[in-house]
Structures are given as C-alpha cells and as structure tokens.
Amino acid sequence: MLRPLRLLLSGLKTQPSRCCSSFVSRMRYVNRLKEDDEACAAALKDGSIFLFHRLSPLLRRPDARTFSPAAFTCSDVQLVLQRLGSDGSQLKEAVLIGCSEQNQAQFCLDVGELDQAAVEEASQGTFIDLRKAFFLLPATEAPLVSKGQALLRWHQTSRFCGASGQPTQRNRAGSQRFCSSSSTVYYPKMSAVAVALVSDGSRCLLGRQPSFPRGLYSALAGFCDMGETLEEALCREVAEEVGLEIQSISYSSSQHWPFPHSSFMLGCHALVSPAHTQLSVDNSELEDARWFTMDEITRALQVKAPPRRGDPPIIWLPPKHALANRLIREWVEQQRQSEGGE
Ligand SMILES: NC(=O)C1=CN([C@@H]2O[C@H](COP(=O)(O)OP(=O)(O)OC[C@H]3O[C@@H](n4cnc5c(N)ncnc54)[C@H](OP(=O)(O)O)[C@@H]3O)[C@@H](O)[C@H]2O)C=CC1
Numbered sequence: 001m002l003r004p005l006r007l008l009l010s011g012l013k014t015q016p017s018r019c020c021s022s023f024v025s026r027m028r029y030v031n032r033l034k035e036d037d038e039a040c041a042a043a044l045k046d047g048s049i050f051l052f053h054r055l056s057p058l059l060r061r062p063d064a065r066t067f068s069p070a071a072f073t074c075s076d077v078q079l080v081l082q083r084l085g086s087d088g089s090q091l092k093e094a095v096l097i098g099c100s101e102q103n104q105a106q107f108c109l110d111v112g113e114l115d116q117a118a119v120e121e122a123s124q125g126t127f128i129d130l131r132k133a134f135f136l137l138p139a140t141e142a143p144l145v146s147k148g149q150a151l152l153r154w155h156q157t158s159r160f161c162g163a164s165g166q167p168t169q170r171n172r173a174g175s176q177r178f179c180s181s182s183s184t185v186y187y188p189k190m191s192a193v194a195v196a197l198v199s200d201g202s203r204c205l206l207g208r209q210p211s212f213p214r215g216l217y218s219a220l221a222g223f224c225d226m227g228e229t230l231e232e233a234l235c236r237e238v239a240e241e242v243g244l245e246i247q248s249i250s251y252s253s254s255q256h257w258p259f260p261h262s263s264f265m266l267g268c269h270a271l272v273s274p275a276h277t278q279l280s281v282d283n284s285e286l287e288d289a290r291w292f293t294m295d296e297i298t299r300a301l302q303v304k305a306p307p308r309r310g311d312p313p314i315i316w317l318p319p320k321h322a323l324a325n326r327l328i329r330e331w332v333e334q335q336r337q338s339e340g341g342e
Pocket residue numbers: 191193195218219220221222223237257259260263265285318322323324325
C-alpha cells in the first residue's frame with residue numbers, strides 16, 4: 001500500500017537511514033536527534049526508556065544469576081506514571097542515551113519524585129545503587145546504565161548558569177543546556193583520569209587507597225590537571241604517589257567510569273627502569289604500594305569474589321568491568337608472550 005508522502009518523510013526523520021553501514025547510520029541518527037527536538041520527541045515515542053530513581057537504575061532479574069537493566073516502551077512508562085497519579089509530563093525529562101543495534105533510540109528517565117516502592121511494584125523491578133548495580137550487570141550492559149546515570153546527574157546539577165546565575169534550559173535530547181541570559185551553551189562534563197599499570201619488565205606495581213575494601217590493589221591513577229597531556233599526567237601521578245620516574249608509555253584503551261562522578265579513564269602501560277624501582281609511597285594518597293610478581297598476579301586473578309569478614313587476608317584485583325583489570329590482564333599476556341619468546 002502507498003503511504004502518504006508526509007508520513008514517509010516523517011518516518012525518514014525519525015528512523016536511521018538505510019543508505020550507509022548500520023553503524024554509520026545509527027551514529028548519524030543519534031546526532032540528528034541531538035540537533036532536532038521534533039525528531040527526538042518522535043523517537044521517544046518509539047524508543048526504549050531506562051528508569052532511575054534518584055540516580056539508582058531499575059534492574060530486573062530474568063533468572064537467579066542474571067541482572068539486566070529494565071527497558072520500557074514509552075507507553076509502558078506512561079502507564080506506570082498514570083497508575084501512580086502522575087500526568088506523564090515527566091516523560092519530557094527523558095534524556096537520550098544512544099541507539100540500540102535494532103535501531104531503537106534509548107533514553108533514561110529519573111522518577112525520583114515518585115514513591116520508590118510503588119514504582120518498583122508497578123514496573124516489576126528493583127532500583128539498585130549504581131555502585132552495586134554496575135558490577136551486577138553484564139560488562140556489555142553496565143556502560144549504558146552508567147552513561148544514563150552520568151547524564152541524569154549532570155542535568156540535576158546544571159540547572160543554573162555559572163555566568164548569569166539564571167536557570168538553564170535543555171534541548172529535547174538532553175545533550176546540552178542553554179542560558180538565554182548569557183548565551184552560554186553547556187555540554188555534559190567528565191574529568192579525565194590517567195591510569196597506568198607500571199612495570200619494571202618483570203613485576204608490576206599496584207597500590208591501594210585507605211578507602212579501598214580490604215585486600216584490594218589496583219593500578220595507579222590520578223585526575224589530569226588542566227593543560228596537561230596524558231603522558232604528563234601519568235608521569236606526574238607516578239612521581240607523586242610512589243616516587244618513580246617513567247621511562248616509556250604505551251596507550252592501551254579507555255573507559256567511562258561513573259565513580260565518584262563521570263570520569264574519562266585513559267589506560268596505559270608504563271615502564272620504569274629495573275635499576276630504579278625503590279618506592280617512596282606518599283601515604284597521604286596511598287595506604288600501600290607494592291611490586292607484584294607474575295605468580296602473585298596470576299593467583300590474585302583467580303580470586304572470584306572479594307574476601308568476606310573473618311576470611312584470611314588475600315590480595316584481590318579490580319573487577320573485570322574496570323579498566324585496571326584489563327591493564328593487568330594485558331600485562332600478564334605480554335609477560336607470557338615475552339617468556340615464550342625467550
Ligand atoms: N576504572 C578503573 O579501572 C579505575 C578507576 N579509578 C578511578 O580514578 C579516579 C581517580 O583516581 P585517584 O587515584 O583517586 O585520583 P588522584 O590520585 O588524582 O587523587 C584523588 C584526589 O585528587 C583530587 N582531585 C583533583 N582533581 C579532581 C577531580 N577532577 N575530581 C575529583 N577529585 C579531584 C581530590 O582531592 P581532594 O579531595 O583533596 O580535593 C581527590 O581526592 C577515582 O575516581 C577512581 O575511582 C582508579 C583506578 C582504576
């Protein structure tokens with residue numbers, strides 16, 4: 001059947017284009033939704049929505065061992081809101097997170113003004129603090145939820161313009177806020193953090209902060225100062241925290257890290273001279289830092305769960321969701337390869 005031209009065009013406006021690879025068309029689609037309020041409002045109607053309550057995501061348990069973020073349709077959310085006596089106008093507060101591989105726009109919405117238990121009952125899920133939820137979710141789904149929380153937090157803390165003190169207004173996608181008084185456009189912010197797995201060629205260096213759970217050691221990290229390069233930040237942090245000079249750096253990968261607030265983690269491997277490995281730990285930053293052998297790291301990687309109260313002390317490493325875990329595994333792999341090559 002022939003569809004009227006107007007409908008066809010509006011369909012084109014709200015659906016990813018089919019002319020390019022599906023990745024390219026999804027990226028262009030999301031970009032268009034950020035720029036076009038009308039298209040974004042239309043996409044919300046067909047999109048999926050992830051609910052949060054005061055920044056805690058709503059999770060469901062499809063089976064005893066799996067958690068997943070609960071994705072709702074717009075009409076599902078409207079029904080839940082109506083059942084709880086709301087007129088549904090909160091839906092306008094939904095923030096665009098991205099687009100699924102099935103070409104469906106994804107949004108997040110914080111319903112913190114509603115009763116938490118009532119929303120949980122109506123939506124058959126549980127709001128779980130992100131510090132716990134992040135690690136319960138599969139590594140493929142945790143980033144989506146942490147991105148949603150980061151965007152919602154940014155909106156909640158960016159309601160006023162720093163220049164004029166006047167309220168700011170968001171665009172429909174929630175990708176920016178604008179102050180009409182000072183003509184300032186604000187974009188979501190994240191802090192850059194450099195994280196390095198330092199090695200002397202045969203051992204790697206891990207440290208722990210006093211706030212870490214007992215026995216947890218991680219790669220050294222620090223916030224980048226304004227104006228610094230990644231390399232400068234890494235060299236400074238390692239010098240400050242353990243008193244070593246880095247000889248060379250190789251970039252590994254990056255990740256968004258939601259704790260304590262949005263950080264952009266840039267992960268590297270760093271080498272120090274085996275002749276200069278004496279540590280001078282800054283105890284105002286780190287409780288301890290030590291060199292670990294390949295055997296110690298291999299054993300620590302086998303620890304499946306953090307020790308419980310009363311368990312004998314053991315060393316354990318950041319969970320697989322953390323970039324530090326990836327750096328440690330990469331280092332193990334590099335060591336194995338170089339041992340195999342000798
Ligand atoms: N995903 C991963 O694998 C890893 C993630 N991390 C994360 O990296 C982050 C940084 O590591 P950390 O060793 O603590 O950093 P730092 O060594 O830089 O020390 C943190 C201190 O730096 C100050 N600081 C400077 N700039 C900022 C900023 N933009 N935001 C917050 N604090 C700032 C604060 O001091 P003050 O409070 O005195 O103002 C803070 O307590 C942490 O949030 C940690 O969770 C760390 C290791 C691995």
